[in-house]
Amino acid sequence: MSFIDEASIELIAGKGGNGCLSFRREKFIPKGGPDGGDGGRGGSIIFQAEKSLTTLQDFKLQTRHQAKNGSNGQGRDKHGKDAPDTFLKVPIGTQIINEETDEIICDITSYEEIFEIACGGKGGMGNARFKSSTNRAPRKTTDGEKGERLQVKLELKVLADVGLLGLPNAGKSTFISSISSAKPKIADYPFTTLKPNLGVVKNNFSSFVVADIPGLISGASSGAGLGFKFLKHLSRVKLLLHLVDISVLDENKISQDIKKIEKELELYDSKLFKTDRWIVLNKNDIDYEKSKKLKKSIESHFPKIKIYNISSISKNGIKELVNDISEWCLKK
Ligand SMILES: Nc1nc2c(ncn2[C@@H]2O[C@H](COP(=O)(O)OP(=O)(O)OP(=O)(O)O)[C@@H](O)[C@H]2O)c(=O)[nH]1
Ligand SMILES: [Mg+2]
Structure with missing residues (x-):
């Protein structure tokens, strides 16, 4: 196995799910109120140190990491599911550097800490949220926000005394x-x-x-x-x-x-x-x-x-x- 101590990768957090446009439809209730649920949150990307790793080799093979999108909201006031976060495992001593600004965003020096680097987008709002005394049948919803997107350089500097x-x-x-x-x-x-x-x-x-x-x-x-x-x-x-x-x-x-x-x-x-x-x-x-x-x-x-x-x-x-x-x- 070759020793790789540098890698350049793209990180894309998940998009939030969209809010839902829906009205209650039940027997004997001809004009039901709005019941569109909110979208779920997009997955974030999180770095974590892993004891068994000694090189950044895996990041040479896969240079793009994308977290899952949140689910869309649904009728009957059902909120969309939040997407799971994506954990990227790195060897201890890895620095994460913003490629555009060259700034060190974080330095992974302990096994206990985790570091959220790209935040998942918030879910959008369903039309149930827009109901008011003046508007009982809102058709408005919002879309989920995009997840953060970032180009970073990983640099391993071994930790030794x-x-x-x-x-x-x-x-x-x-x-x-x-x-x-x-x-x-x-x-x-x-x-x-x-x-x-x-x-x-x-x-x-x-x-x-x-x-x-x-x-x-x-x-x-x-x-x-x-x-x-x-x-x-x-x-x-x-x-x-x-x-x-x-x-x-x-x-x-x-x-x-x-x-x-x-x-x-x-x-x-x-x-x-x-x-x-x-x-x-x-x-x-x-x-x-x-x-x-x-x-x-x-x-x-x-x-x-x-x-x-x-x-x-x-x-x-x-x-x-x-x-x-x-x-x-x-x-x-
Ligand atoms: N006699 C003697 N030979 C030694 C000693 N230490 C190392 N050597 C020999 O010196 C040679 C080089 O040893 P290495 O430990 O590979 O040297 P290195 O500094 O790691 O070399 P590089 O990895 O090439 O930079 C080997 O043949 C060793 O057996 C010592 O204390 N006494
Ligand atoms: Mg040697």
């Missing part, structure tokens, strides 16, 4: 699979990850959600590689973990790699660049002694940033890092 960042092959997917039950594809070639993966990390009594995205390369902020398309998924995280492959064991090469990612972040979005970020030197199982020295020198290159030294394979240093993330997430 922690986002993983790094060059392809840094070990981001290995890291998420070592700390959570997420099972992403892992391989020794770049761009193994093609869509964001989420993992829930349970630590003592708290838990946090981590998002793994495809690796970034130089020029990512202007569209190179795959990572750019996915950077927006990090826009709402509280903490970025920048994973760095230290297997080259070369201080200069490693700090150049770190700067490459920093530059892309800054070019992409200054707000994302200002998000709290820790550097995580990964693959220290290759040479633990050398990795300790490397950590010291990298610290001198990046004095303002917190730096960790771990191995996602041997799990060295992972516990301390996970504890610090938990504590930090609780404070935020």
